[in-house]
Amino acid sequence: MTRRLVIAIDGPSASGKGTLAKRLATHFGLPHLDTGLLYRAVGAISARTGQMPAEVAERLTAADLDDPALRGDEAGQAGSRAAAIPEVRANLLNFQKEFSSQAMGAVLDGRDIGTVICPDAPVKLFVTASVESRAERRFQELRQRGVDTIKPRVLAEMAERDRRDSERAAAPLKAAPDAWLLDTSNMDADAAFAAALAFIKRKGFRSSGP
Numbered sequence: 126m127t128r129r130l131v132i133a134i135d136g137p138s139a140s141g142k143g144t145l146a147k148r149l150a151t152h153f154g155l156p157h158l159d160t161g162l163l164y165r166a167v168g169a170i171s172a173r174t175g176q177m178p179a180e181v182a183e184r185l186t187a188a189d190l191d192d193p194a195l196r197g198d199e200a201g202q203a204g205s206r207a208a209a210i211p212e213v214r215a216n217l218l219n220f221q222k223e224f225s226s227q228a229m230g231a232v233l234d235g236r237d238i239g240t241v242i243c244p245d246a247p248v249k250l251f252v253t254a255s256v257e258s259r260a261e262r263r264f265q266e267l268r269q270r271g272v273d274t275i276k277p278r279v280l281a282e283m284a285e286r287d288r289r290d291s292e293r294a295a296a297p298l299k300a301a302p303d304a305w306l307l308d309t310s311n312m313d314a315d316a317a318f319a320a321a322l323a324f325i326k327r328k329g330f331r332s333s334g335p
């Protein structure tokens with residue numbers, strides 16, 4: 126019998142967890158949920174419409190996640206604030222749990238996947254990197270998108286978001302005790318993928334493809 130593969134990936138902003146999650150999902154043929162998008166959408170919609178974040182979270186639909194503006198830093202900060210509200214987290218819980226329960230398995234990335242959403246996932250990764258290397262990556266990414274900014278500002282915003290995500294009372298960012306730590310400070314996306322894949326193989330999982 127093949128074991129269901131659920132891959133829970135947590136880590137701070139720009140640690141490389143999103144890219145890694147997408148690549149692992151493609152490799153194993155699994156559905157992928159970027160759970161940060163849920164919080165970003167709640168924060169952005171609430172800021173735009175004035176509705177309470179908990180109400181927005183209760184009525185969130187898949188179509189709300191398609192807005193390209195959700196990838197920006199403004200939505201990231203709004204998402205981080207919305208994510209500190211316990212009712213918002215409670216209202217997004219079922220959707221995430223159901224996503225992770227699909228028959229074929231799933232890959233989810235966020236901040237509390239290994240600790241709260243999928244505590245029984247057979248594979249848990251905690252992807253991290255120094256705040257300086259994460260700020261450098263985000264700075265390059267913003268520059269490529271034509272956003273006019275300076276490095277000290279990106280670094281300060283990154284540190285502020287780290288602090289809010291790790292110090293909040295509701296499901297703060299922290300590694301599950303059984304998570305495997307992957308520090309990508311000195312790794313590119315290919316190296317991070319190869320390291321994660323080797324770890325998952327050691328756990329006894331193989332892709333069904335070629």
Ligand code: DC
Pocket residue numbers: 138160161162164165201204205206208209234235236237238286290
């Ligand atoms: O991963 P991201 O930058 O897209 O996440 C946006 C914000 O949402 C982040 O600052 C923290 C929050 N978040 C969370 O609290 N729990 C998750 N599972 C995912 C994201």
